[in-house]
Amino acid sequence: MSVVELVGVTTRFGRLLVHDHIDLSVHKGDLLALVGGSGEGKTTLLRHIAGLSAPTTGEVKLFGERYDEGSYHVRRLRRQRFGMLFQHGALFSALTVYDNVAFPLRELGGLHEDEVHALVMSRLALVELDPHTAWQMPAQLSGGMVKRAALARALALEPELLLLDEPTAGLDPDRSAGFVRLVRNLHDSLGLTVVFVTHDVDSLLALANRVAVMADRRILACDTPEEIMCLDHAFIDTFFRSLRQRDEPITPWMH
Amino acid sequence: MLISPRIPGPEPLAPPRIDTSAAGFTLHGHWTLACMRPHLAALRRILASSSGDLAWDLSGVERLDSFGALLLWRTWGKRYPEMLILPDLLRHAFERIEHPADADSPAAGNKVSRLLARGGQGLLGFLDHLHGMVELIGQVSTELWRLPKHPREIPWLETSAAFYKTGVQALPIAALLGFLIGIVLSYLSALQLQNFGAETFLINILGFGVIRELGPVLVSILVAGRSGSAITAQLGVMRVTEEIDALAAMGVSRHQRLILPKVVALTLVMPLLVAWTSALALVGGALAAKMQLNIDLVSFFERLPSVVPVGNIGIGLGKGAVFGMTIAMIGCHYGLRVKPNTESLSANTTSSVVSSITAVIIIDAIFAVLTRTLGVPR
Known part of the structure; x- marks a missing residue:
């Protein structure tokens, strides 16, 4: 069964056409990367999937259901089946990291506080954050730690689907590689389906098992990274150029 | 472009179930937080009356998350039961909670010292305001x-x-x-x-x-x-x-x-x-x-x-x-x-x-x- 299915999604912002009849389906266990130039509406597509915005026409189905299908209760249950990591973390700045991660658990209700504590600590361990970080405020954390804490919050309910908006943006290559490894491990151990938007070729190749390339308001291609790299298109060419160049020996730049 | 055929309708998730017999317990369904939530009180009751000394069969469990694992782990007294059928796929969930890293919240001290600390913080806060104001005027x-x-x-x-x-x-x-x-x-x-x-x-x-x-x-x-x-x-x-x-x-x-x-x-x-x-x-x-x-x-x-x-x-x-x-x-x-x-x-x-x-x-x-x-x- 497709976890996410987009059928004929068209989005307009006023007179600006962002998506033009996009079809896409994400299967269970996929690690799908959405790539494309700036302003191609990658983040907007991710927000459509999360139900934070709606396409002008077309259908977005999550776990086989439209995002507005069913009663309030059903919609809420559906929302608890996926987690989203926002580009800048979007941690609640007035709460500690502990309370941020505990928030979705407490919202669910019915859990004892000691169970919440155990689960929060296990999530923090999952994203490789030091337990003492729990008592810090988001403003005290570094960029990489904010991302990890936000990921811990997105994973709080152990969702089946994880949506990541630029997970490695703003991280140095070392941390970025660590973050990718982390998501990969989580994918393997939790059986997650992951959809992520990225600009970073390295994290794309290290993480994705499918790549959807957005260009000219459509999905140009959706295939394995190896197949995508063989395609002949101006965007794909520029996107992977840095990688191709790297295979050649690096010569120091001289006057 | 790769488009999979559309499969209509979601399959309903099987709720968590626990069958009790003289020999032990057999678990079925989705033991995840979201699926357990509606039946949580009843599950807690059953688990409270069970123990880790009997046989546990988890082979019927379709999905187990760390909350499900946590509930069972605590029921068993934080150790694996002697007689346990646990598919390898589910073992991951237990591994995540077996060895909890922990840190207590830094709030500590008795009532008097907390009161003293609060008073001191108030005074320091006032001095800080005064300092800030004087600096601003300057x-x-x-x-x-x-x-x-x-x-x-x-x-x-x-x-x-x-x-x-x-x-x-x-x-x-x-x-x-x-x-x-x-x-x-x-x-x-x-x-x-x-x-x-x-x-x-x-x-x-x-x-x-x-x-x-x-x-x-x-x-x-x-x-x-x-x-x-x-x-x-x-x-x-x-x-x-x-x-x-x-x-x-x-x-x-x-x-x-x-x-x-x-x-x-x-x-x-x-x-x-x-x-x-x-x-x-x-x-x-x-x-x-x-x-x-x-x-x-x-x-x-x-x-x-x-x-x-x-x-x-x-x-x-x-x-x-x-x-x-x-x-x-x-x-x-x-x-x-x-x-x-x-x-x-x-x-x-x-x-x-x-x-x-x-x-x-x-x-x-x-x-x-x-x-x-x-x-x-x-």
């Missing part, structure tokens, strides 16, 4: 001293913008406020004065009350709520988004570019607002006097200068200037103290308005004592 004074020598750096644009926003845009609301207060004050006083046959004293009461006291204080409260909060919120958000640091990195003094314009603008604009509001309060009062006591408008304003010494206008406007400066300084002070989180922003904005109004009233009382011999007819 910085602003330094800028005021320095700027005339570097006229190119005078922030004309910012000052005029602040002037417009805090002064010109406040004119309508200040007019309405003054006019209505004037009517109410005049009407109520007239009712009392009629009893004594002292109708003409209405002009004295209104003149003194409005020009010397009510005008400046009313406008200050209005401006503290309107502009003081705006100043704090603006500087606070600039702190949160690091815009103030960006200014500093470009070598632009925040005191010169952000704070001085606001302080200067409010100090200059407040006397004008006070004059405007007091004038409209007197007009309102005169209209009410005309209706209630039949005092002619022209004779009202002709008598006014002879019963209210002109010095009172100076006191009223002077107070306005001081109050304006106070409100701007307090607004900036709290704005610069905002920490990068939403709670701090709202707390500091509240404190800013409350402190400005309190400060204005305290300063007003000091003024009343210092000017008790000035502008009073003998």
